[in-house]
Amino acid sequence: xxxxxxxxxxxxxxxxxxxxxxxxxxxxxxxxxxxxxxxxxxxxxxxxxxxxxxxxxxxxxxxxxxxxxxxxxxxxxxxxxxxxxxxxxxxxxxxxxxxxxxxxxxxxxxxxxxxxxxxxxxxxxxxxxxxxxxxxxxxxxxxxxxxxxxxxxxxxxxxxxxxxxxxxxxxxxxxxxxxxxxxxxxxxxxxxxxxxxxxxxxxxxxxxxxxxxxx
Numbered sequence: 001x002x003x004x005x006x007x008x009x010x011x012x013x014x015x016x017x018x019x020x021x022x023x024x025x026x027x028x029x030x031x032x033x034x035x036x037x038x039x040x041x042x043x044x045x046x047x048x049x050x051x052x053x054x055x056x057x058x059x060x061x062x063x064x065x066x067x068x069x070x071x072x073x074x075x076x077x078x079x080x081x082x083x084x085x086x087x088x089x090x091x092x093x094x095x096x097x098x099x100x101x102x103x104x105x106x107x108x109x110x111x112x113x114x115x116x117x118x119x120x121x122x123x124x125x126x127x128x129x130x131x132x133x134x135x136x137x138x139x140x141x142x143x144x145x146x147x148x149x150x151x152x153x154x155x156x157x158x159x160x161x162x163x164x165x166x167x168x169x170x171x172x173x174x175x176x177x178x179x180x181x182x183x184x185x186x187x188x189x190x191x192x193x194x195x196x197x198x199x200x201x202x203x204x205x206x207x208x209x210x211x212x213x214x215x
Contacts, residue, residue, distance in 0.1 A: 007201035025194035028121025030062035037076035049144035080104040120194025
C-alpha cells in the first residue's frame with residue numbers, strides 16, 4: 001500500500017478540515033469483550049475472531065478491565081429503537097437516543113463508537129449491529145472477523161466503503177493481506193499508540209513494504 005492509501009484509511013471524510021482529520025489509534029489496554037443478543041455458538045465465533053485478530057496484532061486480552069469491567073461491547077439487535085431501552089447504556093453514551101434516531105433515519109445497519117485514553121490510545125469501543133437482510137445473510141464467521149478487524153484501529157468512517165476488509169482465499173474468508181499487515185504494523189511498540197499526524201502513514205507504509213520485501 002502507498003502512504004496515501006494508508007492515510008486515507010485513517011482519515012475522516014466528514015471532517016470540517018479541508019483534507020479531513022487523520023487519526024490512527026490502537027488499543028493501549030488489554031481488550032475485554034462482551035457480546036449481547038446472540039446464542040452461545042455465535043458468541044464463541046465472535047470471541048474466537050477477536051482473539052485471532054488480537055493475536056495477529058501482538059496485543060492482549062483479559063478477563064476484566066479494572067476501570068470499565070468490559071471495554072469492547074458488541075450489541076446485536078433488530079431495530080435501533082431497542083438500544084435506548086438497554087438499562088444504563090445511556091449512561092455510557094449520553095447521546096444514545098438522538099444517535100439511534102439519526103441512524104434509523106439513515107437506514108444504517110452498523111455503527112461503532114470509540115472512546116480514548118488521555119494519551120490517545122483506544123479505551124473502549126461500542127459496536128452496534130442491526131441485523132437487517134444484508135448482515136443476516138453474512139456467515140457468522142465472516143461478520144465476526146470483519147467486526148474484529150474494525151475495532152482494532154481507529155479506521156476512518158469510509159475506510160471499507162469501497163472495499164471490505166475481507167478476502168476469499170482458497171475457499172476460506174480471511175483478512176485482506178494488506179489489512180492484516182497494517183494492523184500488525186500499527187501495533188509495533190516502537191510506534192506511538194496514537195497519532196494525528198498524517199506523516200504517521202509513511203511509517204506504517206514503510207513497515208508494510210519491509211514485510212512484503214521479507215515475504
